[in-house]
Amino acid sequence: MSEDIGAGAPGSGALDHVHIVLVETTHSGNIGAVARAMKNMGLANLTLVRPQSFPDEAAYARSSGATDVLDRARVVDSLDEALAESSLVLGTSARGRKVPWPVVNPRDAAGMVTGYREQGTVALVFGRESNGLSNDELQRCHYHIHIPSNPEYSSLNLAMAVQVICYELRMHHLMGETSDVARQLLQPLMRPGDEGWDRPPASVGELEGFYDHLEQALVDVDFHSRDNPRQLMTRLRRLFQRAHPDRMEVNILRGALTAIQKTAGTAEPARKQEQD
Known part of the structure; x- marks a missing residue:
């Protein structure tokens, strides 16, 4: 023992x-x-x-x-x-x-x-x-x-x-x-997936849904143009992948995007956010 x-x-x-x-x-x-x-x-x-x-x-x-x-x-x-x-x-x-x-x-x-x-x-x-x-x-x-x-x-x-x-x-x-x-x-506790973290890491599918939603919201508020994308989405993707968000965090971000779209008076968001 x-x-x-x-x-x-x-x-x-x-x-x-x-x-x-x-x-x-x-x-x-x-x-x-x-x-x-x-x-x-x-x-x-x-x-x-x-x-x-x-x-x-x-x-x-x-x-x-x-x-x-x-x-x-x-x-x-x-x-x-x-x-x-x-x-x-x-x-x-x-x-x-x-x-x-x-x-x-x-x-x-x-x-x-x-x-x-x-x-x-x-x-x-x-x-x-x-x-x-x-x-x-x-x-x-x-x-x-x-x-x-x-x-x-x-x-x-x-x-x-x-x-x-x-x-x-x-x-x-x-x-x-x-x-x-x-x-x-x-044992360090640094990111989703580590023992003791309160939510599972966001899946690839959940992150891709978020990126689609993010891009659409940025288009809706005239911050981003698909015709002249430059490297905006590439850099934002790199930012969020470096952050290793968990499932709840992705849901919160998508909720914020939905609120921005509603305030801007744009169409329904591309995809309904998941509930955790």
């Missing part, structure tokens, strides 16, 4: 081996915002290393309902304690190091993390709002994650950084799922 892939109850998701670790967070509201970002993407395990203030009202207010994540958050006195049970540690870093360290982008990091489920617990470590993780803290990480933000304005607040990483984790997991739920979450 497929894993639970929703952003539901803590401890029941496919990303339950992933722990978000925040080091010395200054503003408790950021802790709440992080909890919200985590729950949005189906993560539930939060560890706080020496937060300046937690728990408090600001954290719960900013969590926007992700109170279960905050309620079970673990508060520890040191990063070593936070990482003691982890088998893989990745720390976010916004700058280069004097001694090069293995660095991955968020998408590649997500592939590493989601594939690590059977091997042990993974810790994703985020530093202080003001200056991130120290060199000593980064050296406790197997890999560094660098978010390739705009170099001219690379500042991300804590919750934004967590949201980016958690989103990539969720997307990588969903892409590897074969369940109906995952398929529905990822």
